[in-house]
Amino acid sequence: MPTTNEPAENPAAENAPPTPAPSSEPSLNEPSSNGRADTPVSSEEPSASDPADVPSEPAMEPKLNIDDLHFWYGENHALQGITMDIQPNKVTALIGPSGCGKSTLLRCLNRMNELIQGTTMEGTVLVDGQDIYDENADPVMVRRRVGMVFQKPNPFPKTIYKNVAWGAEINGYDGDLDALVERSLRQAALWDEVKDRLHTSALDLSGGQQQRLCIARTLAVEPDVVLMDEPASALDPIATSKVEETITELKKDYTIVIVTHNMQQASRISDETAFLYMGRLVEMNPTDQLFTRPEKDRTEAYVTGRFG
Amino acid sequence: MPNRSSLDQELVSLRGLIADMANRVDEQFANAMNALLQGDTELAEQVVDGDDAIDALELRIDKQCERILALHSPVAVDLRMLIMAVKINTDFERIGDHCRNLSRNARHLANAPGLLADTRLPKMADMSRTMLREAEMAFLENDRLKARKVIARDLQVNRLHEETFAKLVKMCQDGHEQSEVIAHLLTVSKALERISDHAKNIAQSIVFMVEGRDLRHRGIDGEASASADLPPVDGSSG
Numbered sequence: 197m198p199t200t201n202e203p204a205e206n207p208a209a210e211n212a213p214p215t216p217a218p219s220s221e222p223s224l225n226e227p228s229s230n231g232r233a234d235t236p237v238s239s240e241e242p243s244a245s246d247p248a249d250v251p252s253e254p255a256m257e258p259k260l261n262i263d264d265l266h267f268w269y270g271e272n273h274a275l276q277g278i279t280m281d282i283q284p285n286k287v288t289a290l291i292g293p294s295g296c297g298k299s300t301l302l303r304c305l306n307r308m309n310e311l312i313q314g315t316t317m318e319g320t321v322l323v324d325g326q327d328i329y330d331e332n333a334d335p336v337m338v339r340r341r342v343g344m345v346f347q348k349p350n351p352f353p354k355t356i357y358k359n360v361a362w363g364a365e366i367n368g369y370d371g372d373l374d375a376l377v378e379r380s381l382r383q384a385a386l387w388d389e390v391k392d393r394l395h396t397s398a399l400d401l402s403g404g405q406q407q408r409l410c411i412a413r414t415l416a417v418e419p420d421v422v423l424m425d426e427p428a429s430a431l432d433p434i435a436t437s438k439v440e441e442t443i444t445e446l447k448k449d450y451t452i453v454i455v456t457h458n459m460q461q462a463s464r465i466s467d468e469t470a471f472l473y474m475g476r477l478v479e480m481n482p483t484d485q486l487f488t489r490p491e492k493d494r495t496e497a498y499v500t501g502r503f504g
Numbered sequence: 505m506p507n508r509s510s511l512d513q514e515l516v517s518l519r520g521l522i523a524d525m526a527n528r529v530d531e532q533f534a535n536a537m538n539a540l541l542q543g544d545t546e547l548a549e550q551v552v553d554g555d556d557a558i559d560a561l562e563l564r565i566d567k568q569c570e571r572i573l574a575l576h577s578p579v580a581v582d583l584r585m586l587i588m589a590v591k592i593n594t595d596f597e598r599i600g601d602h603c604r605n606l607s608r609n610a611r612h613l614a615n616a617p618g619l620l621a622d623t624r625l626p627k628m629a630d631m632s633r634t635m636l637r638e639a640e641m642a643f644l645e646n647d648r649l650k651a652r653k654v655i656a657r658d659l660q661v662n663r664l665h666e667e668t669f670a671k672l673v674k675m676c677q678d679g680h681e682q683s684e685v686i687a688h689l690l691t692v693s694k695a696l697e698r699i700s701d702h703a704k705n706i707a708q709s710i711v712f713m714v715e716g717r718d719l720r721h722r723g724i725d726g727e728a729s730a731s732a733d734l735p736p737v738d739g740s741s742g
Contacts, residue, residue, distance in 0.1 A: 460577055487579045489716040496580045501508040 257325075259284040259421060259451040260305060265319035267300055267309065274300045276475040277319075282468075287443060287452045289466035289483065291459060293498070296472040298455045302423050305453060306342035307335045323421065340367075343419035347426040349406035351398035351413075356381075356390050359398045359409055363417040376416055383449070384412035385442045404435020408442060415450075422446065424454040428461065440465050459499060463487045471495045511576045518572065518589055519644075521565045525596045526640040528558055532603040533636060533699065537629045539607045540692065541621065543614030548607035558600035565593045581713070588713040592643070595702040595709075599636065602695045602702075609688040616685040623671065623689060628664045628696045631657060635703035642707060648714040654707035655719065661700035668693045 258281035267275035275297045282288050290298040303309045305321060307328060321328050328338045340363075351359050360377045369376065377394070381387040386408040390401070398409055407427060414422055424443070428436040443452060443465050456462050462469055463483055470480040471494075479486065479495045490496040497503045532551055539548035569590050572578065578586055613620055620626070635654050642650040672686050672693070680686060708719045 459579070463579070488583065490580055499579050500582050501511070 256283060258282055259324065260453075261320070261322040261325075262301075262305075263320045263322075265301070265304060265321065266317065267297070267304060268316040269300075269312070270314045274475055275304070278472075278475075278477050280470060280477055280480050282451065282453060284451045285447055285449075286467040287447050287454060287465055288468045288470065289462035290453065290455045290470050290472060291457075291462050291498075292472035292478075294457075295474075297475045298472050299425055301472065302344075302425055302453060302455050305421070305423055306339045306344055308339070308344065310335070340417050341419050342421040342423060343414035343417065344423045344425070345407070345410050345414050345427045348430050349403055349410050351401070351406050351409050353397070353399055355395045356398050356401070356409060357394040360412050360416045363413065367417065380412040380416040381409075383415050383442075383446065384408045385438060385445065386412055402435065404431050404438055407431060407435070407439055411439075411442060411446075415446075419450065421451045421453065424452065426455055426457060429457060436461070459487075471498060473498070507576070511572070511578065511582065514568070514572045514576065515582070515585065518565070518568050521561065521568060522589060522592065522596075523640075523644060525558065525561050525565060525593065526636075526643065528554070528561065529596045529599050529603070530633070530636055530640065532558065532600055533629075533633055536603040536606040537626075537633070539610040540613055541626065543610060543617060545611050545614060548610035551607035552604050555600050555604040558597060562593055562597040566590065569593070581716075584713045584716060588709040591709045592706045595705045599699050599702045602699050606692060606695050609692055612685060612688045613692075616682050619682065619685055620689065620692075623693075624664050624668050625689065625692055625696065628661055628668065628693065628700075631661050631664070632696050632700040632703060635661070635700050635707075639703045639706040639710070642710050646710070646714055648711050651707040651710040651714075655704050655711075658700050658704040661697060665693050665697040 260282040262278055262280050262282070265275055265278040266273070278297075278301055290301060292298050300309065304317065305328075309315055309317065317329070323338075323342060327333065328342070352362060354362070357377055360380050361373050364371075364373060364376055378387060378391075381390060386405060389405060390409075398406065401409060407430075411422075411427070427443075428439045431439060440461065443454065446452060447467075454462075454466065466483045468480060469483045469486045471478045471486065471490075471492075473494060479490060479492045481491065485491075486495065487499055490499060532554055535547055535554075536551045538544065539551060569586055573586055576582075635657050638650055638654045638657075641647065642654065669690065672690050676683050676686055705720075711717060711719050
């Protein structure tokens, strides 16, 4: 039975069967058969090559591999063969004019697009080498490992505590829920602002606080990758700055992919930037390079505002 | 996303100011050399007085650069244009200072007509001035090849400076009766050599703007060895 100090706020937790917690084990097709304490977050198979044999600097395995990804909305060929690697513990920004496919690409990374009728996808997306579109992969597990924060803050009309605890509760989390809520709120840099009002409505928070609450809610199910679709575009500059600081802080523990229309935001917070245009990847490079010496003329024209 | 039309206007205005700066400095240089060659102290005075206008223009250009950086946050080629503008502004202003210093020698050389014309200094002045004008053209036309030619010429001026320096020292050692004038000629030679250095710097900045490539300090052998010894500059330690 989960122990909690807040029984009135947690009827679901009280009534939940003592099933195991959400797993941080990188399997995508075993929804609820793993304990969590004995399986550290790691993608390494025992058969993986000995780290000692690997040269130390470039040996980082990409967190996500996207290979020849195509996507259609009906007849509209929205992604036309995207291939890119996304490095772990980095912030990768996707930029490009409206309709270039960046949000579509982002949603392909946790199978959100398949919820839309009349769409088709080809190509592969691997997370830690595992195909998230494999027929045995469970979309719910995929989305637990690859979480998402949306453009507009969308807290549930519940208390702050409930918002964060929700995912863990429905998954039958049997750890210390209070500790999970606190840890998630701290990671989202919101704890100090809400610790004395955890049981008041999330809808009373400011926009920036609501967005950080949504980040905390995403983190509470312990994903590896966090996708963010313009997470600060509906926020004022101070709230934007807090969300940006939070993102920078989060990359220690998570891999982050962010779609943004704000190129200064991309340049401030990301390590790598990918520029998409008309469904194709034009250029992907370290952010400082892309904004100082872009390789492609089209990238330069876009970042300097000469078209778009 | 920059407001392109407004940024373009600001850049046009900045380029206009720099072109004005280049013209004024070029004129100062011509006047300074004429004052020296003709012993024209009045013209020399005019050059000294003219330096204030160049200093004022330097401040105005820097202000315009600061304004564009603050209001438009330029990136890529636009950012390199701004970095170049700040740097060549300083180079032009320094050339202006050297012109002022050159003309301060006029009164001393006026007592020894012919001595200056006897040296390679007029040749050095011609070459430095060609470098300055070519650098100016390279700036106006964004012409990286012209800029690279300017850079190559600097070696010739340096050689002439060494030659002149050795010759003047020898004249002193041989007991030339006008050793004070010779000391002034040494100053002139040094000033001309510095002017060509600044013209070279301007040309290097133009190559940087157009190509995104930093040609300075090639002796360090490019980025590879330089970055091996220095801490990383990506600021991502936090």
